[in-house]
Amino acid sequence: MKCCFYTARRLLLLVAICLPALLHAQRYTFHNLGVDDGLVQSQATCMAQDRLGHLWIGTLGGLSRYDGKSFANFTVRNGLLNNTVRAVAADAVGNIWIGTPVGISQYNGKTFTNYTRQEPEKRAINNTQQIQVIGDTAWWRVQGDVYYIAKGRINFYTLPGQGGFASAMLVEKDGMWLAKDGTVYHREGTKWDSLRFAIAADQPQPGVFRIFRDGTGIVWVTTNMGLYRVDNGRLVPQVINGVPSTFLPTLSCITQDRAGALWLGTNSGVIKLSGTVMQVYNKRNGLSDNSFFDMLTDAEGNVWMASDGQGIFRFSGTQFTGLDESMGLPSGQVMALTADKKDSLYLGTYDAGLFIYKDGMITSLSFPSLPVPGITSLVHTKRGKLWIGTRGRGLWSFDNDIFRQYVAPERNFPSNYINSLHEDSKQRLWIGFANGAIMFDLDSFKTVVPQNVPVLSFLEVEEDKVLIATEKGMMVYENGETTPYKTGTIADSSNVKCFMLMGRQLWLGTSDNGVIRYDMDKGKALVINKASGLRSDFIYNIVADNDTNIWVGTGFGIHKIRMTGDEAEITFYGKEQGIAGMESNINAVRKMPDGSIWFGTTKGAYHYQPHTPVATAKATGIILQSVKLVGEGMEPDYYDSVDNWYGIPHNLRLPPKKNSISFTYQAITLSGGQQMLYRYKMEGLDGPWSDWTSNNSVTFSALPSGKYIFRVQCRGAEGQYVKELKYPFEIITPITKTAWFRLVILGACILLGILLQYLVSSRKQRRQKLLTRLRAEEQGKIRLRTAEDFHDEIGNKLTRINVLTSVLKNKITPTPDTIRILAQIEDNTSQLYSGTRDILWSLKPSNDNLYEILNRIRDFGSELFQDTEIAFRFDGIEEGWRKFRLPMDMSRNLLMIFKEALNNALKYAEAKNVWIEVIMKRRNVLQLVIRDDGKGFDMQNGRKGNGISNMTIRAGRMSGRLYVDAHPGKGTIITITFKIPQNR
16 A cells, blocks of 8 residues: 555656646657668667767667668678667777677677677576677676676676676776666776665665766666666755656656756656756657657757657757647648737638637637638738638638628629738738639728639738739739739749748749749849759748748748858758648748747648757768669679678779769768758869759769769758768779870881881882992993903004104104104103003902002002102001992092192102001091102192192092191191991
């Protein structure tokens, strides 16, 4: 009885504290992920986040990894020891540690390394487990024991105290906290201290489930008898609303959000403690009544909860709360919204009538007739009257708790189907029908748009100037007349559904071109559509918040547009942010006096509360999920190794023809991957960054050879950037396109050209040599024949002349003149014969070598000086010089130079000695020196004859040089130098 009384007392305290929150609650945006979303099994027991940002979830049916968009699952088929996963943790290098009933596994993304625990003795079964990794050591609490794995070995850890079972642990860098049999132990260094609970002696010792240190350093202990904190060496119960927390149910897990609030998992929902204020979350306000086994706050600030049977839940903040059928709203199809001055919110539904939401309570306004009409539009006027537009039931007013109906044809309405309502600054009511529009003023109705024109919405832009959106284009009512409204922009051809005015900028929501911003002063329009980041181009409603952000309800989610000049930064809110109704409605938006905004959707009304702390999508990084060749597999020869987690090839080098490649990438964010936008660029190709898009894959076809870096950036919900992804790879250049191959080809072409030129030149030279040889042979024959003929003809004739002269000389009477003339004839005949003999000698081809030429000169000198007193000497001739052949003109000129020089020495030098010296120098340069010891002559003042000039000219013809060195009384030296031509 005592135990029952105590339990009943705890329940009453819990109900008393939580009842106000339960009675006045909206539906909070808990995002649920279960088996339908890809989770391996619905009973989630534990969670951990790795260094890349993935969320790992242990279940009773295996292990799951969540990347913000999808799940990857692991079971015994993948290498897991057992499908019952009770604990999971991630270390600093990326390994995942998994605790199962039969052992603990380390997973590196590719393989599982398993450790089997030791059992020192038979122990009772305890299903709870914990894993913590500190440095390079993994600590594992399982079935009341503690183990640690270090350096590849599993070791048993001795617990403090006598016997007992460990029910919770907290391992820290410099110590450990351990709960065992109602006592909490703390080790700092090597010394253990024990802490006791501050409870009455007659109460049982609490059972400890978790030990947790928060961001401020306070150590908390969750138990089956409330929440305790360590305070001066004692375990003190936390006070909630002035009452100790011992009334709380069993607290199985704990975490802390970024605002400092504690979240506690129970056997029926979750409790949030903000200081001493408690908030209960369960099925009624959007969570679950199931048990929660684990909780985690991720790197982005989301709070994750692992439930028993409903998968996992994510709470990102209370920026959006909702009203739907689970909160007491009979219909989730909210078609119209308005509010009065007292902050009462009126909700018109499609099929359940009219409702008021105020102070967390939903009440119905019952129509006086049944069935209740389908409500299409609402407006609460400045005079306090509520006007209600319906679908087929005309116009209604509600004032002082009285309904009044206005229908066709009594009121000259074009029909009873009303599309929209609007009150202007003159308190006139504008009514848009499915086939026209009427203005209600001073209890009279005036037609402003003719029949057969469906009217969708109204907007007052100036006093007595109202824009009207119709399905046949925009119109304007001014000065009592309605005329078409033209802007000269794309707005004129767009199907405008709704309006909003901000200053002189007109914002138009369309059903085909997204949002159009029209500058009424400049006459320019800016289109913001799916290409800009909207998820739908069908805009149902549009409103501005107090921070000048534009909010639009679309055919797919709610969007916030923040403008920077002409650049639109778009944030998307959908199911991951708790917006279950993705499709909005045309008259279902209302900004409240406090700046918050209500949106009506097909699945309830959602309340946006600005400046409320919320976890937004801020990716921890971008990962490359796949690199594939289009239409074929990736061969191992193309890369060095692969990444363990996603199999991404490292140092990828593709053959030239494997040049169509696709990439899949993803920003790891657990706040909602749908909010992420990506852009990419291929460094190595000329081109800018791509446009921002939600698409996370791209294919490049027919890439040219070269080195590339694939770069990806992502943008989150508020436009912030994260580190970009860079992936280098190479498409190998074909050997035929490499620079060295081109150089080889160029060199080969040059060599081939040289070879061809050489062959042509060689052939030409051989032909020329042949022609030269044939010509030389022919010339030799001609020279020989000429010499023979010349000798026979000229020689005989000269001899006969000489003989006849002698005969004549003997037969005539000599006189001085005759003797002189005959002597001249004999002398000239002898000289002519001598010259003729030289000519005949040079005509013989056998005399063309240097040896014969020099011998001829020596013979000439010997004959010349034979009968004189002058001694002649010739030195330096060598037999080997026969190999040097001189052209006939060169040998002739050389011979004539020496004859001239020797004759001059005989006639004028008055010398006693004349000698010639021949010297062969380097490179076949021949030097001939003629010396005499005669009287010499003056080179400067003496008279120069033709002899020296002729010798100089002949030396020039031989491409040689002639030097004369003469001084009076010192003789004369003549030096001839020339290069012997190369024999061909």
